[in-house]
Amino acid sequence: MKIGFLFSGQGAQYSNMGLDLYESDSIYRETVEQASALTGMDLGTIYRNENNELAQTVYVQPAIVTMSLGITRMLKRDLPQLDVRGMVGLSLGEYSALIAADSLDFENGMRVLKDRAMYMQSDAEKTDGAMAAVMKTDIDVIENICKKASNGSEVVCPANYNSPKQVVIGGNKAAVDRAIKLFHEQEIKNVIPLKVSGAFHTPLFKKASSLMGKRLANVQFEKTTVPVISNTTAQPFAPEKSREILTRQLTSPTHFHQCVDYMINNLEIDTVVEIGPGQTLSKFTKQIDKKIERYHIDNQSNYQKFIEASRG
Amino acid sequence: MTEQEIFGKVKDIVVEQLDVDADKVKMDSDIKEDLEADSLDVFEIMNELEDELDIKLEADEGVKTIKDVVEYVKKEVDAK
Known part of the structure; x- marks a missing residue:
């Protein structure tokens, strides 16, 4: 071994x-x-x-x-x-x-x-962080959607590149919600909001x-x-x-x-x-x-x- | 498909996804309690079943046991 x-x-x-x-x-x-x-x-x-x-x-x-x-x-x-x-x-x-x-x-x-x-x-405790797991989706697609869903004051970005099948995104709740909506608009249904206390590994x-x-x-x-x-x-x-x-x-x-x-x-x-x-x-x-x-x-x-x- | 055939499929996918021994997967096994799945695992299991059987499933359909999954899948397969 x-x-x-x-x-x-x-x-x-x-x-x-x-x-x-x-x-x-x-x-x-x-x-x-x-x-x-x-x-x-x-x-x-x-x-x-x-x-x-x-x-x-x-x-x-x-x-x-x-x-x-x-x-x-x-x-x-x-x-x-x-x-x-x-x-x-x-x-x-x-x-x-x-x-x-x-x-x-x-x-x-x-x-x-x-x-x-x-x-x-x-x-x-101070920020309104949220995270979501995105399954079986190309990294490029995920990164693109995150960019589109972010703006000057609210961000969402990839936080955990876990495996070929799973990437977790995280950021301000409003931006994460926008990203989830964009995934759904592109017929990507494999997005699961996670129960977390904050958006770890993000700005x-x-x-x-x-x-x-x-x-x-x-x-x-x-x-x-x-x-x-x-x-x-x-x-x-x-x-x-x-x-x-x-x-x-x-x-x-x-x-x-x-x-x-x-x-x-x-x-x-x-x-x-x-x-x-x-x-x-x-x-x-x-x-x-x-x-x-x-x-x-x-x-x-x-x-x-x-x-x-x-x-x- | 018969219930037994669906159970076979569900069992294969659960064994693969959760890394559990096949003999641990029974009709009355509680997916989260007995088989130690988290909600992402349940999601993936449903996803695999969708792909294999060409049906649509919701991961949060309130399934608790393997029997629940088998019955839910059977309902969707029959309705196809």
């Missing part, structure tokens, strides 16, 4: 995620406890989601990254010989990847993430991006142990560029499709392992290249399944 790790992004969360790992695995539990101390959040309670905490950007971001890192530590302990060729995280998941690849240390990473989540929540997050730039100014990035492919550039992160890229990340579209292509073509992966809640990224990978073997780990049972498969 030549493996690419995929790290879940926001939107993949669900109630009680990772709690079976928390109960059964000491290194996982330790990770959650350390992250709780570093962020000043009670992640155990947040995972239970009894008061809908996971619907809030400010809580869900540290919760997902912590889960992904807890699982990564378990894998490092149980399968130290694993042939990991590269890593990609979707948006938020890029922090999981950079921490997993020792570019960003866990303590600083968690603190930065807490602030990132706060900046983003603030922009999400609507300008304020968060500028705050992020300041926040990252004194954060140290090391060389990654394996290539981590950036959503923003679709190239490996280089430590001297990471601050700038992570600042731009907030207002730039994600190129998950190209990132996976990079791992297939340049790092020769034949297997992906999605680490963190859900299996959205595995599904995108399947749409990108059916031949890639796929695993996802978000509970004890699929963790064991992967351990057994990797030992042949």
Whole structure:
């Protein structure tokens, strides 16, 4: 197995995620406890989601990254010989990847993430953002419609190039609505409005991006142990560029499709392992290249399944 | 088409779209709860069925279980 790790992004969360790992695995539990101390959040309670905490950007971001890192530590302990060729995280998941690849240390990473989540929540609350998934439609057509639907004060643009079959657009609600209307006028019916709290990866997050730039100014990035492919550039992160890229990340579209292509073509992966809640990224990978073997780990049972498969 | 034939089609598409084992897809499986589909998945499944069977379906037709999908598809196929 030549493996690419995929790290879940926001939107993949669900109630009680990772709690079976928390109960059964000491290194996982330790990770959650350390992250709780570093962020000043009670992640155990947040995972239970009894008061809908996971619907809030400010809580869900540290919760997902912590889960992904807890699982990564378990894998490092149980399968130290694993042939990991590269890593990609979707948006938020890029922090999981950079921490997993020792570019960003866990303590600083968690603190930065807490602030990132706060900046983003603030922009999400201040703007009238909306997003919609467009399926099976040419990128040129999508980009054209976005241009037509935007004007000086309201914008809509591609925000996530997820797979050959799915692009998500986002922007001011009025502009997104205009774009949806234009799609319908062109007989493109495969457009689904998404339930999101903001138009992530669009210019609507300008304020968060500028705050992020300041926040990252004194954060140290090391060389990654394996290539981590950036959503923003679709190239490996280089430590001297990471601050700038992570600042731009907030207002730039994600190129998950190209990132996976990079791992297939340049790092020769034949297997992906999605680490963190859900299996959205595995599904995108399947749409990108059916031949890639796929695993996802978000509970004890699929963790064991992967351990057994990797030992042949 | 018989209900059984439609079930076969739905099952193939669901297995492909959701990456689940074929024996997990039963008439009474809840698509979102048991098969862990999100609304985009439901949309894609409907889309595939439309293409394969040359019918028109709405993704938000209130389908919950596989049985709901099969019955909805059967209704549209019969009305063709």
